[in-house]
Amino acid sequence: MIDDPLLRRRFAADPRAIRATLSAVRIWLTAGHFPPDVSERVELALAETLNNISEHAYAGHRGPVILSLRLRRAGVVCAVCDKGGALPDPALRLAPVSGPGGALPAHTENGDPAEGGYGWFLIRSLATDLHYRRWNGVNCLRFRIPGKASDSPG
Amino acid sequence: MQTPMDIDAEPGRQGRPLVARVRADRIDAAAAIAFKEGMRKVLEQPGAPVILDMGAVDFLDSSGLGAVVAVRKLAGPERPLELAALRPSVARVFRLTRMDRVFTLHNTAPPASPDERGSDRPADDR
Numbered sequence: 001m002i003d004d005p006l007l008r009r010r011f012a013a014d015p016r017a018i019r020a021t022l023s024a025v026r027i028w029l030t031a032g033h034f035p036p037d038v039s040e041r042v043e044l045a046l047a048e049t050l051n052n053i054s055e056h057a058y059a060g061h062r063g064p065v066i067l068s069l070r071l072r073r074a075g076v077v078c079a080v081c082d083k084g085g086a087l088p089d090p091a092l093r094l095a096p097v098s099g100p101g102g103a104l105p106a107h108t109e110n111g112d113p114a115e116g117g118y119g120w121f122l123i124r125s126l127a128t129d130l131h132y133r134r135w136n137g138v139n140c141l142r143f144r145i146p147g148k149a150s151d152s153p154g
Numbered sequence: 155m156q157t158p159m160d161i162d163a164e165p166g167r168q169g170r171p172l173v174a175r176v177r178a179d180r181i182d183a184a185a186a187i188a189f190k191e192g193m194r195k196v197l198e199q200p201g202a203p204v205i206l207d208m209g210a211v212d213f214l215d216s217s218g219l220g221a222v223v224a225v226r227k228l229a230g231p232e233r234p235l236e237l238a239a240l241r242p243s244v245a246r247v248f249r250l251t252r253m254d255r256v257f258t259l260h261n262t263a264p265p266a267s268p269d270e271r272g273s274d275r276p277a278d279d280r
Binding site for chain 2: 044051125
C-alpha cells in the first residue's frame, strides 16, 4: 500500500459539484482496490454529509467545502469541513443509531412514511467514530467507514 | 424548473400494472425533483399497481428516497407503488431505513411487452 494515501478536494456546496466530487471519490476508492460494497457506503455517507452542508449549513448558497479522505487499515477516514452555520444538537445527531435520538423519522398521521429526515440516520448507520468540531466559524465532521481494500490488484 | 427525468412508461390497460423504467443512473439531491416530475408524467398513464424498474439506478441518497416516498403518495392508495430490480447500493438504503417493509420489492423487473415498446429502441434479441 502507498504510504498514507490521501484524496483532497475543494469545491462549492451545490448538487452538481457534490455529484462530481462523489464520482471522483468512487474512482479513487476503486483504484485503491476497495470492493464496491465499501466504496458505495463511503459514497452514501459522504452524499448525506455534503447534502446537509448544502441544504442546511449553507442553506442553499454555494459556500466552500473541503473534503479529505485517508485510507487506514480499518477503513476510510473521511473529513469534511465547511464555513456554514453550526450543526444543531451535535451530540444528538452523532449518537449511535441504537441510542436516544437514533430513531427513524416517524410516519405521518395517515401512516405514510416521512419524506425526509433520513440523512443523519444513514450517516450513523454507515459510519463509526463520528466526531464534530466547530472552531473559528469552521465546521469539521470526521468519521470512518469500516472496510478493507483487497491486498492484490484486480 | 428542471427537465423531468427520462422515465419510460408502459401503460397497463385492462387491469395490468403500469411499468415505469428509470433511464438515469442516479436519483440524488441533484435529480430528486426531476425524478418526481418524470414520475408525475408517468402516472398520467393507466395501470395498477405501479411497478418502478430501478435496474438502471446505481446510486440513491436520502433525497432520492424522499422522492420515491413522495411518488408513492402521489400515486395514491388505489395504485400501490412497487419497486423492482434494486441494485445492492440502492437496496441498502431501503434496508437501513426499513423502507423495505413499506414497499413491495421485486427482484426482477417485468419484461417489456412487445406491443408497448417504444419504437425508438431496437427490439431485445433474447
